Amino acid sequence: MISRKGVVMIVKKFTGAFWLLPFIIFTLGISMFGVSPAFAEKKTYRVAGEWALPPFSYTKEDGTLTGISIDLMEKVAIENGLRFEYVPMRIGEAETALQNGTVDAIAGITYSTEKERRFDFSDPYFTMSDSLIIPKEKKDSIHGMTDVRDLQVVLENRTPALATLLNMRNTNLTLATNQYTGLLTLIQGRADVLIGNKWTSTVYLKHLKQKGNFIILDEVIEPADYAIAVKEGNEDLLRMIDGTLTNMKAKGEVNTLIDKWVKLQPEAEIARLKQFIFLLTIVLMGAALVLFFIYVWNQRLKKAVSLQTRKLQVLNKDLQDQQQRIADSSILKDQILNHIDTGIVTFDLNYTMTSCNAKAYAMLGLSADMSLKYQHSSLLERLFRHYTVEHELQEESAVPLIFEINDNGQKKVIYYHMLLMYDSQVKQTGYLLSMNDETEKKKLEQKLITQEKLHALGQLVAGVAHEIRNPLTSIKTFIDLLPSKYDRPGFRDMIIEHVPAEVNRLNTIVTDLIDYARPRPPNKQSCSADELTSLLSFLQVTIEKKHIIVEQTFDKNLFFYIDPQQIRQVLLNLILNAIDAVEETVEKKITISIEKENEDTGRIIIADTGKGIRKEELNRIFEPFYTGKEQGVGLGLTLSFKLIKENNGDIHVNSRTGQGTTFIVLLPMYKEAIGNEATHSSH
Secondary structure (H helix, E strand, O other): OOOHHHHHHHHHHHHOOHHHHHHHHHHHHHHHHOOOHHHHHOOEEEEEEEOEEOOOEEEOOOOOEEOHHHHHHHHHHHHHOOEEEEEEEOHHHHHHHHHHOOOOEEEEEEOOHHHHOOEEEOOOOEEEEEEEEEEHHHOOOOOOHHHOOOOEEEEEOOOOHHHHHHOOOOOEEEEEOOHHHHHHHHHOOOOOEEEEOHHHHHHHHHHOOOHHHEEEOOOOEEEEEEEEEEEOOOHHHHHHHHHHHHHHHHHOHHHHHHHHHHOOOOHHHHHHHHHHHHHHHHHHHHHHHHHHHHHHHHHHHHHHHHOOOHHHHHHHHHHHHHHHHHHHHHHHHHHHHHHOOOEEEEEOOOOOEEEEOHHHHHHHOOOOOOOHHHOOOHHHHHHHHHHHHHOOOOOOOOOOEEEEEEEOOEEEEEEEEEEEEEOOOOOEEEEEEEEEEOHHHHHHHHHHHHHHHHHHHHHHHHHHHHHHHHHHHHHHHHHHHHHHHOOOHHHHHHHHHHHHHHHHHHHHHHHHHHHHHOOOOOOOEEEEHHHHHHHHHHHHHHHHHOOOEEEEEEOOOOEEEEOHHHHHHHHHHHHHHHHHHHOOOOOOEEEEEEEEOOOOEEEEEEEEOOOOOOHHHHOOOOOOOOOOOOOOOOOHHHHHHHHHHHOOOEEEEEEEOOOEEEEEEEEEEOHHHOOOHHHHOOO
């Protein structure tokens, strides 16, 4: 939607300086006729005006309204000693404001019988009608309203033609907030025809430089009186407006005012403007020709004067530039070396230090005020001994060597490289030692690891306590009631039914926790996709009982290098979770696919149409003792995740609430599976 400031820029060229005329006349009237200070006591009315309908009403650069309707209202104000405060609005907002009493009048509104029931209208001062604005290439196919059927039509939401188009079948309508937005839709090719008033369209087409690409048909569509509306019952204001309009019509001032805004400039003025432009062009061409001759003559003089000195100037400039580049390069190198967090030391072929940056001075305990050849560093000697033991000087490695020392109980960790240095002729000139003090980083890493372990331990302890407390509470309740209710058969039956179940639940929690904490090492071997899906036979009764559709697709010649028992346990957990997820949904469907991811990896996809997992729960489903089931322990997915990792695999999950969940298990493939296809195809 176009902004008010944009409309101001559009109509600026059209209106010229006419908007200043009423204010100039008003100011001259005050100075010539001596208006009394009673002006401040004039009655003020709030008048709404449509802010994007040039030339009838629109906002200027300062946000105030101007146009035909505003000039008419100013005439009313002057003749009746009134004061109007103008409020820019959309026409729909203006109608609501007038009905609510927020404004007293609307400067420019089309008349209709429906609106007359809500407002009082003045005598009309213009007949507003819509026209068809079409691309030039469609002039042979569109001649009137009967031709817009089956076309894409764009128009304002409140135009009178809307009702007519709604009664025409097979017409596709696009509603715009104002005529400028609709015109942009037409220019961009998203509509075939625009219905709007031709005066506003002419202003916008001229501004957008599209006047030659579109045609405004002269067909008059839904003509309506254009008048001033006041709040129903405001007879005093309406009487003053009608009186002024009657006087202006009698004097022909209404047509003169409208012509001032609508008609083009007189032909004589245009001719004078063309003549002025022609003369200006001739003068500018003459001046350009004179300047050209002056320029050519000047260039010849310069060439003659500078011919003997140019070579010297070039050589001198090259020398200065080279000196400057060398100085800049040296300063830049020193700044870089002295501001990096890596210690840099260079040596000649005799291992004598030749340079050292600020970080290396600090790490080696050297003084920047003394010559390097007179200084000694015990740390540097120990680094050389460590390097001699770890690596030959002639060999270079991209991996840094790690040197750890412990002096007086203070541990230091230094990562370093020893590199060979060469000149431009690839001749070795010495050695370069780069060092990084990683002591603080290692301390921080160790603290983070310790904190992470404590956090995980706290979560685990909290989960165990939560899961064990529930069955213990039930058992304690029965024990507390045992002395008073033991002789009741019903109570004894409840003990027999519930206490063993709670004990079994405790045993399950402890067993799963032990499996999670100390799982047995995987027994990896070749396992086909067919063997992994054999576990579905154990769930067949449950699947048929719950009316679940299971679809499975897999390549029988696909082999994994895994522990079959552990991965079957993982798949069993995932399939049982899928069965629980689809149990209460309308579409009960589980899809199991086993396919090849790449040359080294295969994937198992288990997808269901269940209730899904909420976004905030996805990041916690693999945490111990976190479960969304009422009877769940919360170790199934945790244990599955651990087993997959121990089999060098990975697991991903995608889920949307109400649309189901998909688990993707990535596992390593058996490298010799291709050579053994004939053997395994019989499985």
